[in-house]
Amino acid sequence: MTFTLATWNINSVRLREGLVAKLLGEEAPDVLCLQECKSPVEKIPLEQFAALGYRHIVARGQKGYNGVAILSKTPLEDVDGRDFAGLNHARHVAARLENGVVIHNCYVPAGGDIPDREANVKFGQKLDYLSEMRDHFRAQRPHKAILVGDLNIAPREDDVWNHKALLKIVSHTPVEVAALAETQEAGRWVDITRQDIPSGNLYSWWSYRSPDWDAADKGRRLDHIWATPDISGAAHSSRVLRAARGWEQPSDHAPVFATFDL
Template sequence: MSFTLATWNINSVRLREPIVCKLLEEEGPDVLCLQECKSPVEKIPMERFRALGYSHIVARGQKGYNGVAILSKLPLRDMGAVDYAGLGHARHVAAKLENGVTIHNFYVPAGGDKPDREINEKFGQKLDYLTEMRDAFYAEKPEKSILVGDLNIAPREDDVWNHKQLLKIVSHTPVEVEHLCAAQDAGHWVDVTRQDIPEGLLYSWWSYRARDWSEADKGRRLDHVWATPDISNAAHGSRVLRDARGWEQPSDHAPVFATFDL
C-alpha cells in the first residue's frame, strides 16, 4: 500500500475552505492533516471535502482557536487525543489507517513573543507541552507511527533564513530546539523531510508581515513529518508546496508532503 500524506497549518479551515479544496483537487493527497482549524468539529466544512473523495475525518476542535483534523480518502479509526500540559486546547489527535499505521497530528503552542518562561506564560506552556510529549514517548514507545504537524520550532540552522539572527527569536531558541529534540529522541522519531532533503535551506512558513514574502524569503521550517524507525525507510518524495503560500487569501504556512510505501 502506498499513500501520500500532507500536513498544513491552515489558519482557519472555514475561512480558507477554497484553498483546502484547491489542494485536494490539484494534489490529491490520500491524507491531509490540518492544524489551527479554529472551528468546532461540527462546523468544519466537510460537505465539499467529501465531494472530493475525503469521506473520513478524525478531529478535535474549539471555537476560534487551535483545532486539529485528519481528512482522508482512506478509512480511519479514531485513536483519541491527549491534552499535553493540561492546557485544555485542541492540539492533538490520532487516527489509525487500515494498514495499522497510526498518524499523530500535533499543533504545538507557538510560545508567545519572549523566550523567557518567567515573564511569558505561553513560552513556559510550550516547553511543558514538549516535555510531556517526551515523557509520553518514553512511557510508551511509538511503533508503526507517523507524527506530523505544526511543531512551531525550526530545529536546524538551515531551517531558518538566518541562524544567528533568530537564536533569540521564539521558534529557534536553543532551549526550544533542545526540548523538541528530546521529544524526538524519546520516540526514536526520524525526520522524514530531512531524510529525503538532507541539505540546504528549507522553509514551510513565511510571515504575513513581509510585504513580498517570496522575494524576502525570510522563512522557517515549522511544519514537520516524522516516522518511527520501523517505517521511516518506506518514506520518500518529501516536498514543501511553496506555491500554496502565494494562493489567494493564503495561510502563512505551506503544506509539507511525504509518500509512504507500506
C-alpha cells in the same frame, strides 16, 4: 499500500475552505492533516471535502482557536486525543489507517514573543507541552507511526533564513530546539523531510508581516513529518508546496508532503 500524506497549518479551515479544496483537488494526497482549524468539529465544512473523495475525518476542535483534523480517502479509526500540559486546547489527535499505521497530528503552542518562561506564560506552556509529549512517547514508545504537524520550532541552522539572527527569536532558541530534540528522541522519531532533503535551506512558513514574502524569503521550517524507525525507510518524495503560500488569502504556512510505501 502506498499513500501520500500532507500536513498544513491552515489558519482557519472555514475561512480557507476553498484553499483546502484546491489542495485536495490539485494534489490529491491520500491523507491531509490540518492544524489551527479554529472551528468546532461539527462546523468543519466536510461536504465539499467529501465530494472530493475525503469522506473520513478524525478531529478535535474548539471555537476560534487551535483545532486539528485528519482527512482521509480511506477509513480512519480515532485512537487518541491528548491534552498535553493540561491547557484544554485542541492540539492533538491520532488516527489509525487500515494498514495499521497510526498518525499523530500535533499543533505545538507558538510560545509568544519572549523566550523566557518567567516573563512569558505562553513560552512556559510551550516547553511544558513538549515535555509532556516527550514523556508520553518515552512511556508508550510508538511503532508503525507517523507524527506530523506545526511543531512551531525550526530546529536546524538551515531551517531558518538566518541562524544567528534568530537564536533569540521564539521558534529557534536553543532551549526550544533542545526540547524538540528530546521529544524526537523519546519516540525515536525520524525526521522524514530531512531524511529526503538532507541539506539546504528549507522553509514551510513565511510571516504575513513581510510585504513581499517570496522575494524576502525570510522563512522557517516549522512544519514537520516524522516516522518511527520501523517505517521510516518506506518514506520518500518529501516536498514543501511553496506555491500555496502565494495563493489568494493564504495561510502563512505551506503544506509539507511525504509518500510512504507500506
